[in-house]
Amino acid sequence: MTLPDGWVMVIGLEVHCELKTATKLFCGCPNMFGDEPNTNICPTCLGLPGSLPVLNENAVELAMRIGAALNCDILASTFHRKNYFYPDMPKDYQVSQYDEPINLNGRLDLPDGFRVGVTRAHIEEDTGKSTHVGGDGRIHGATHSLVDYNRSGVPLVEIVSEPDMRTADQARAYVTELRAILVATGASDGRMEEGSMRVDANISVRRSETDEFGTRCEIKNVNSIRSLGRAIEYEAARQVGLIEAGDRVIQQTRHWNEQQGRTITGRVKEDADDYRYFLEPDLVPLDPSPEWIASVRSELAVLPATRREAVAAATGADASATAVATVVDLELDQLVLGAVAAGADGRIALARASNEVAADAEGGRGLDVAAFTAVIAMESASEITATQAKTVLGELLADGGGDPEAIAAKHGFEAMDGSVLDSVVDKVIAANPNEWQRYKDGDAKVTGFFVGQVMKATGGKADGKAVTAALVARTKA
Amino acid sequence: MAKRLTREEVAHVALLARLEVTDDELDMFTGQLADILEHANDVEALDVSGVEAMAHPMQLRNVFRTDVIVPALDRDEVLSQAPSAEDRRFRVPRILGEAP
Amino acid sequence: MSESPTTAIDIAAAVRDGRVTAAEVVETHLAAIDAREAELHACNAVLADEARAAAGRGDAARAAGATLGPLAGVPVALKDNMCTRGIPTTCSSKILEGWRPPYDATVVTKLQEAGAIVIAKTNLDEFAMGSSTENSAFGPTKNPHDVTKVPGGSSGGSAVAVAAGFAPISLGSDTGGSIRQPAALCGVVGLKPTYGTVSRYGLIAFASSLDQIGPFGATIADAAATYNVIAGHDPRDSTSYAGAMATIGAAELAGDVSGMRVGIISELVGAEGIADDVKRRFTEAADALSAAGAKVEETSVPACVYGLSAYYLIAPAEASSNLARYDGVRYGLRIEADNITDMYTQTRTAGFGPEVKRRIMLGTYALSAGYYDAYYGKALKVRSLIARDFAAAYEKFDVLLSPTAPTTAFGFGAKTDNPLAMYLSDVCTIPSNLCGDPAISVPFGTGDDGLPVGVQVLAPALGEPALFRAAAALEGSAP
């Protein structure tokens, strides 16, 4: 879906990610998803009278990693209180970085080279979680709500992009890439379904002949990258529809409803929104030393973009190919690179890693590079067929290792003699004259039929590519 | 000299602070707060250009704790102090709108 | 047993030597409470059972040969804004009535480790906002020297507890003078230590950048002994000072001030509303230091006069945020309502008294959009100016001197209708809080009405040794 001609959408994203620390931002309670309600609580994260916050050093370290990975300036920073009443916020203020965030002025390059500016990436604390009783679990229509403070005080980094994106695809690619970076740096586990990564999209539309931004709406409650694309397209179209009908867009928060496939009105900005930000007097300024910043930058994990380029270079694939992204995302790139370095065919190694091995990524990350290399080598030398290679890989993964040649031998996999294959192909053609005629007439759909028949006759030992080659040779005879 | 605090401003502030004030109280608070702010007007004459704001008496920086788990509070003890609890959670009346 | 010891130091020594048991000490003090508490209302809770049990444990430990701490067997009264596990901690507010904290404040733990026995939680102005203890939701505390007069505040209950012999020592908190002013009005010693030297963990916040816990004692030595126990770095308080802190010992308590440079803050002595009898006693005190060999001179700390204005913007601003959490969700009072917003509003409206509401609204206003720069932002800059002027004064002087409070204890109701008049009681004490510097009030005779007068000694941050030296000299020469 695209906008009508003459319209441009403008997208900025705010991504909240929970940091992968052992404890919360300001207290020693476990930072753990899915525990029994109200078991990871203490005076500080419950906001009990007299309690005080003390900053988690590791949260700062992880926030700095995010800044480094996004090419931000890492700066001296402070914490403010954002004051508003809400039951999931135990102190009725949120501690957040305001005008002096730790990370400023970064950027993120999408796989296709499009550059998105990163305004800032700052540290703040998460809120507790409300469950609404009655009203189908939604806030409206509920009779009352129940609050669990396990999540209260979990460290977050909010990454705010510039409004640089112009298509839903770019927004999707941004979140996909950002997620990969967060995972690669060990800063966050990036699980959108568990809410450890949450995306809000600021969307506006404007006519292409103007530079002036339109009124924006903020879309919340987007729970997957797929939903993000749908929500953005829906919302942009809604705004264009409003304007074309002579109406205007009202600045507001809207919620994505996955079932209905639309955004619905949430919270309208009110005059009473006055957060009375001021410096949090219970905390002191954060001023990481140049040595600390330098060590975070130098020890930063190799980022997905660089890893994709390495895989592409080694396998001859395009750096933006899905298979390349898959092996990097699943951390199978070392397997592929190792196999290629040991002489394996890059194209085949990438294909097997991004499909069969990717299906059991955890097993794949533990797979012996030499064994994987051996399988690829047998396949590329046509000692076994692709189908047989998949079988061997499957057993290696299932057993957590083994000798590929022994597995192939056990199954009786061996290269089929060319003359044997020729005679089988001739017999199959003779038995199916009508299909053969269609094949000769150029009906590609019957190729599969012939390959299947030959496979059946050889007990699966034939190489599909060799069968196809034999068929082609016979049309020219 | 800043203009004198108005009743409407006090009413707005009471709303932000989640306090209800009667008409009489509004008159009283408006008068008292205006007097206090007027007394504070003596600082208005001061030239503070180039003066750093001092939010805190101790010029400390970089105070951290290590990322080590500390035993949590006992849920029953905590919930026993709650005005209302249900299903291991704090119970609150219906919430009117989303968090900002 | 001869005369029973009365000071904390003597009690601890006697308990350690076995001349008296902790149990006996506790009974003596419970009897003192029994005799006058009904009249004075210094306590929100008298912890007789807990104190007896703690005394029993202490005596058993001694019998078992344990080494006893510096405050062994010493009863201590705690201002009821310090958290005590399982024991109601109210801030003298209806909104916290009945709340039993699930944890102890760091100072409570430190006192107990030193052998002290918590005997009472004392009354205060609600959330420590006030200068007379009349703002307590549970009724005012009376001055033991004249029960028709206020004890000062906000730590009025803790000052009275020591003045009336309920406990030899007590703890208060001081945000703008809340230890020193009631100490002056009740005729006891009250110390506000350097910001950051005593942990705030477990102290229910009024204004975080100004609050500091400190001791009351009948003597300078008892205040020092208590300070030595409660001071120290606390990793649970980010604003806790991590460097070396002085221990106050015999050298300071000897009160030798020969050669000490003492500056009299002319702006505070000459401040509006300083009563003549207070001024006379103050002059005697300055003369006494001079006679003891100190070099006493008048000096100017010009920005000092803006302290009150800056304070009454900064403290309410922080308070408005610190007191947001009293919302009826997790602890304390709740007035049930149809929806959460009404519940918040009705709970807070019913739970807070007028002075607390006044300060919450003032602080909310000072921080709100459009007024921040004019009020809160400006006040923080004025705070800088004040700190700068004090720093300049401390280039020339080891300690500074002023009256603690403008007048002796005033009558109930005298200032309740005029908040600004009440705030002016703190004009001399506020600057130390803004700067984070230590200050102490030392009793120095009485006024024309026969009621106690206090003299304040101020020192630069971490200047407690000089502070105590001068304070001990004043104590030694007090009429």
Ligand SMILES: [Zn+2]
């Ligand atoms: Zn916690």
